[in-house]
Amino acid sequence: MRGLIVGIANEHSLATGCADAICDMGGSLALTYLDDKALPHVxxxxxxxxxEFLLPLNVSDEGQMDAVFERIAQEWGGLDFLIHSIAFAPKADLHGRFMDCTGEGFGIAMDISCHSLVRLARRAVPLMRNGGSILTMSFYGSEKVVPGYGLMGPVKAALESTVRYLANDLGVYEIRVNALSTGPVKTRAASGLSHFDELMRTTAERAPLRSLVTLEQVGEMAAFLLSPKARFVTGQTIYVDAGFNTTA
Structure with missing residues (x-):
């Protein structure tokens, strides 16, 4: 099983947990890094x-995106899975009231966090000649209002809808598309959210399993969804949050 993982920022990224679990299954990986500043952490x-590969990729750069898939096509000739684990919003638009976010900030957040999945999938599909699996990362704030999540709530809601529409488009090619909605995990991206420590405390107190999820647990579910055992699971948002999404 060979695949591309986009979104590892450091050892504590959700994508790293996924990569670990896939390696445990014997998978081969192509990874990306944002820029020279990020490279020492990745x-x-x-x-x-x-x-097998570590390639530069800013998803706003179409040339870099083309180069990543050209390299994979040359070296591997095909692709079995794609993991999209990136999200971004300008701080000025992320903090404060949602209604105060700018059109420009909203557009940037939607482009990098959501439409980038579409662009990656478009390039991955021709390499998934024997079928495949595409996975992205979401959060409960897509469905309910989570204090401090702000702009990213509507963006993640759009991402989950994108998963369903991509699943519909790609099912004919035996390519499955799903989202993992994880509980709060202390990652670099999460550190930019206000009230995050409070959210972690509340989740641990209220979740039915009375605990927070770990990178390992997120990775285990990702590996399952990429495996043949989940071959009839597509278009879904799967929660890995100790049951927190079931609470009032």
Whole structure:
């Protein structure tokens, strides 16, 4: 099983938990990093995992995106899975009231966090000649209002809808598309949210399992969804949050 993982920022990223679990299954990985500033944080992860490729990728750069898939096509000739684990919103638009976010900030957040999945999928599909699986990451704030999540709530809601429409488009090619909605995990991206520590405390108190999820648990579910055992699961948002989404 060979696949591309986009979104590892460091050892504590959700995408790293996924990569670990896939390596445990014997999978081969192609990883990306945002820029030269990010490389020193991603390189140790790639080295530890034995990634076959570590390539630069800013999803706003169409040329870089083309280059990643051209390299995969040349070296591997095909692709079995794609994991999209990136999200971004300008701080000025993320903090404060949602109604105060700018059109520009909203557009940037939607482009990087949501439409980038579409662009990646469009390039991955021709390499998934024997079927495949595409997975992205979401959060409960897409469905309910979570204090401090702000702009990212509507963006993640759009991402989950995008998953359903991509699943409908790609089912004919035996390509499955799903989202993992995880509980709060202390990642670099989460550190930019206000009230995050309070959210973690509340989740641990109210979740039916009375605990927070770990990167390992997120990775285990990702590996399952990418595996043949989930071959009839598509268009779904799967919760891995200790049951927190079931509480009032």
């Amino acid at each position: 390189q140790p992860v790639a080295d530890r995992l034995g990634a």
